[in-house]
Amino acid sequence: GENVEQHPSTLSVQEGDSAVIKCTYSDSASNYFPWYKQELGKRPQLIIDIRSNVGEKKDQRIAVTLNKTAKHFSLHITETQPEDSAVYFCAASIGDDKIIFGKGTRLHILP
Amino acid sequence: DAGVIQSPRHEVTEMGQEVTLRCKPISGHNSLFWYRQTMMRGLELLIYFNNNVPIDDSGMPEDRFSAKMPNASFSTLKIQPSEPRDSAVYFCASLFSGANVLTFGAGSRLTVL
Numbered sequence: 001g002e003n004v005e006q007h008p009s010t011l012s013v014q015e016g017d018s019a020v021i022k023c024t025y026s027d028s029a030s031n032y033f034p035w036y037k038q039e040l041g042k043r044p045q046l047i048i049d050i051r052s053n054v055g056e057k058k059d060q061r062i063a064v065t066l067n068k069t070a071k072h073f074s075l076h077i078t079e080t081q082p083e084d085s086a087v088y089f090c091a092a093s094i095g096d097d098k099i100i101f102g103k104g105t106r107l108h109i110l111p
Numbered sequence: 112d113a114g115v116i117q118s119p120r121h122e123v124t125e126m127g128q129e130v131t132l133r134c135k136p137i138s139g140h141n142s143l144f145w146y147r148q149t150m151m152r153g154l155e156l157l158i159y160f161n162n163n164v165p166i167d168d169s170g171m172p173e174d175r176f177s178a179k180m181p182n183a184s185f186s187t188l189k190i191q192p193s194e195p196r197d198s199a200v201y202f203c204a205s206l207f208s209g210a211n212v213l214t215f216g217a218g219s220r221l222t223v224l
Binding site: 032034042043044045046049089091093096097098099100101102103104 | 142144146152153154156159161166167202206208209211212213214215216217218
């Protein structure tokens with residue numbers, strides 16, 4: 001069925017190091033892949049997205065890569081800072097509008 | 112724009128009571144989604160509407176849950192009767208069909224005792 005798998009569930013990195021979160025999806029027709037950041041007690045907020053006609057997208061310290069053949073995509077955060085600590089969700093579109101989410105990765109930035 | 116508006120922000124109720132959560136999507140958005148968030152299951156899609164019509168309710172857990180969208184600016188999610196395992200944060204989100212960018216409301220935190 002429709003599924004988005006996300007790994008790892010928890011990730012701790014030293015401040016200044018890079019963090020990578022990986023997701024796989026099951027529906028080969030998926031064509032839109034957003035990433036959301038959720039701080040404690042807040043709503044998920046879009047931080048970056050990528051469409052299937054693009055292999056990579058960057059926005060300052062954040063980048064997303066997509067491998068359509070393998071049906072996986074990744075979030076890369078470089079030069080991590082304390083404010084990057086949050087839960088990150090990947091997601092994939094199913095059909096026209098339906099968007100389903102992975103289970104989330106809790107990222108801890110260690111001082 | 113005020114964004115997606117949800118009410119109530121917090122609800123504490125006793126098992127067996129009816130719970131109604133409300134959502135006003137962003138003006139101009141024509142797709143509306145209800146998600147449930149728990150530690151164990153993450154963000155689960157319960158149901159979504161397009162142009163006020165329910166398109167996919169396969170995520171609704173059981174008959175105790177129902178959702179309506181009587182017009183383009185209002186939706187409700189009802190749980191009757193509520194159970195302790197329904198305790199979660201319920202998010203409403205909306206988008207303009209085809210644009211894909213999903214915007215979330217602040218969520219309704221439900222506690223069923």
